[in-house]
Amino acid sequence: MRILVTGTAGFIGFHLASRLAADGHLVVGYDGVTDYYDVRLKHARLDRLARSNGFRFHKGMLEDRAALDKATEDCDPEIIIHLAAQAGVRYSLEEPSSYVSSNLDGTFNLMEIARQVKPKHFMLASTSSVYGGNARMPFREVDAADWPLTIYAATKKANEVMTHSYAHLWKIPTTAFRFFTVYGPWGRPDMALFKFVKAIMAGDPIDVYGGGQMRRDFTYIDDLVESIVRLMAVAPREGQPVTGSGVVDSLSAVAPWRVVNIAGGQPVELLDFIEMIEQTLGKCAIRNILPMQKGDVTETFADASLLTALTGYIPTTTAGEGVKAFVEWYRNSSY
Structure with missing residues (x-):
C-alpha cells in the first residue's frame, strides 16, 4: 500500500x-x-x-x-x-x-x-x-x-x-x-528511561518526581x-x-x-521501574526525590479491551524486557 x-x-x-x-x-x-x-x-x-x-x-x-x-x-x-x-x-x-x-x-x-x-x-x-x-x-x-x-x-x-x-x-x-x-531503543532523550540510563551510567543524580510513587502503563x-x-x-x-x-x-x-x-494495561510504579534500570546496569542510582511537577498525573492505566477486540492483540513486553532492550541499544549506540 x-x-x-x-x-x-x-x-x-x-x-x-x-x-x-x-x-x-x-x-x-x-x-x-x-x-x-x-x-x-x-x-x-x-x-x-x-x-x-x-x-x-x-x-x-x-x-x-x-x-x-x-x-x-x-x-x-x-x-x-x-x-x-x-x-x-x-x-x-x-x-x-x-x-x-x-x-x-x-x-x-x-x-x-x-x-x-x-x-x-x-x-x-x-x-x-x-x-x-x-x-x-x-x-x-x-x-x-x-x-x-x-x-x-x-x-x-x-x-x-x-x-x-x-x-x-x-x-x-x-x-x-x-x-x-512509549519507550524503547531509539527513544527520545527527554523521556525518563533515556534520562535515567544516561545519568546512572555517568554517576549523576536522577530526579524522581512525586516521591517515585507514580505509576505508568509503559x-x-x-x-x-x-x-x-x-x-x-x-x-x-x-x-x-x-x-x-x-x-x-x-x-x-x-x-x-x-x-x-x-497499552498493555499493566501499570508499573516509578520506583520499581528505576530498580529495573539499576539491575540491568548493575549500578545504583543517586536519587533526588522531588514533589510532583505541574501537569503530571499520579497514574495511567489503560483498558485495552477494545484494541484486543479489534486486532486480537495486546502489548505483552514486560517493562523489565523493554528496559534491557533499551540499555543494550544505548550502550552500543553512537547515533
Whole structure:
C-alpha cells in the first residue's frame, strides 16, 4: 500500500516507517527535523530509513501546506498516519505556543489533505494525557476526557474532536490512538528511561518526581508498532461497532471515527521501574526525590479491551524486557 507517515524522524515514526517499509509498503515520510532535542539522533534515524527502497522522505513543517502537498503528491496515499507533533508534557509549560501551531494548525492542514485525497484510513496519534484529571481506572476510551492538565494534552484532545468533525462531514474513516508512555531503543532523550540510563551510567543524580510513587502503563515500541499495523486494516465503519464480552466500542454514532487505547494495561510504579534500570546496569542510582511537577498525573492505566477486540492483540513486553532492550541499544549506540 501507499502510506504517508508524518513524524518519521521521531521515535515512534521511525519505528513504524521501518516496519511498514520492511512489510513491502511504499512509505513517504514527512518531518520538520526540529531541534526540540538532539537532531543528530533524528538524522541517524532518517539515515537508517534511507537504506530502504520502500522509503522516501520530505522535510517540512506541518504548518507548511505547500510542502505537505508535495509529499502527498509523491505517493497519493491510501493510508495517512499522522504522528508528527510538538511532543512533551513538561516542555508545554515552557513553550505553549509551539503546541498550538504544530498540533492544531499543522493537524488541520493534514485534515484538509485527507478531505481531498480521501484515504482508506486516516490515523493519528493522541495520548493518555487527554484523560488528565479523570480518576476512574482503568481508563476507557468512552470515559470523559474533558479535564486536560497541560496545553499538550489539550491540543491532542482538540485533534481528536477536530478529526471527528471531518470524519462526519467528509466520511473519512478515522482512528485516533491514545499512546501510553512509549519507550524503547531509539527513544527520545527527554523521556525518563533515556534520562535515567544516561545519568546512572555517568554517576549523576536522577530526579524522581512525586516521591517515585507514580505509576505508568509503559508500552514497548515494538508492541505499539504491531498495534498500529493491525489497526490499519480495521478502518471504522459508521453503524458497525465491534462487539464482544466486556467490550465497549468508542465508534461514533455519527461518523466513521473511533479512538483506541494502545497499552498493555499493566501499570508499573516509578520506583520499581528505576530498580529495573539499576539491575540491568548493575549500578545504583543517586536519587533526588522531588514533589510532583505541574501537569503530571499520579497514574495511567489503560483498558485495552477494545484494541484486543479489534486486532486480537495486546502489548505483552514486560517493562523489565523493554528496559534491557533499551540499555543494550544505548550502550552500543553512537547515533
